[in-house]
Amino acid sequence: MNKMLIFLKKNKITQSILTCSRVIYFLPYKFYVRKLGLKIASPEESVQMIISDRLSVARFGDGEFNLAFRHRGIGFQEYNNGLAKQLLEVMMGSKKSAVAVALPHGYCNTSEDRFKTKVFWWSYVVRNQSYIRRFQNSVGKQKILDTNFTRVITELKNKDKILLIIENIKGIWKNKSILIVEGSGTQFGIGNDLLVKAAHISRIIAPAENAYTKINEIRQEINGFINSQQSLEDVVVLIALGPTATVLAYEFGEIVQTIDIGHFDLQYEYLVNGSYDRIKLNNRYDNEMINGASFLPSQNKKYQSEIIALIN
Structure with missing residues (x-):
């Protein structure tokens, strides 16, 4: 039954029906947006602030809200009471000067989004x-920064703006030593040019699903990397681990610039393959696609050499 529900949720026909049915929410949305009065930076403003102020970013999307408030798991992360509690703690303690929290800009404005978004x-x-x-x-x-600066390729209408934001995001790690903490199958930057301007790349590979169960081991490996660096001024940590990344970005964000980078590499791979929509990729784990857990592991020798820790 669960597999059938997942299939229906990700099926294109189901998605089209949902898109049409959601139009009725427009007027209530306008009412609640005005009532909430949230101020969320645009995707381009968010990236500029990350670079100019060397901000770390802990991102909250609908998945983090489901875990924290509704006590519901998401496709690749089952509900965990400890994770829900820590997400709430990030919210409550989110006034660290070097760590910005992020929400989807759709909570206050959808004028630049595609219709389905x-x-x-x-x-x-x-x-x-x-x-x-x-x-x-x-x-x-x-x-508040925009969570979805990492998803502009499939969500924004203006393709020129999309390309500009992508180039600016690459500037976050230009000439920097980067640590990528990613799920197995993420393979961030492998087979594309996202990381060509980075000075040095190291990787910690964690489980693609239910990564929070290994958070203590992940913390230990990140700490080991940080302690091995002579200076952290030119170091950036990129984390692609779903809600676990939100927690870790907050925890390490004042020590070293730490970005919860989410699906950005996946989004970029869609573009590299000629699409502004989600498509099935053979070389990536993609939790949002039917059979997205099926992929070809990278045999790239450079990728293998960058791995400093493998957490199963």
């Missing part, structure tokens, strides 16, 4: 406005 957020905000209010009460009036 607009209607998703219209529906989501209306149905979850009480949780959004709780989040807002926790973080106060601080500047």
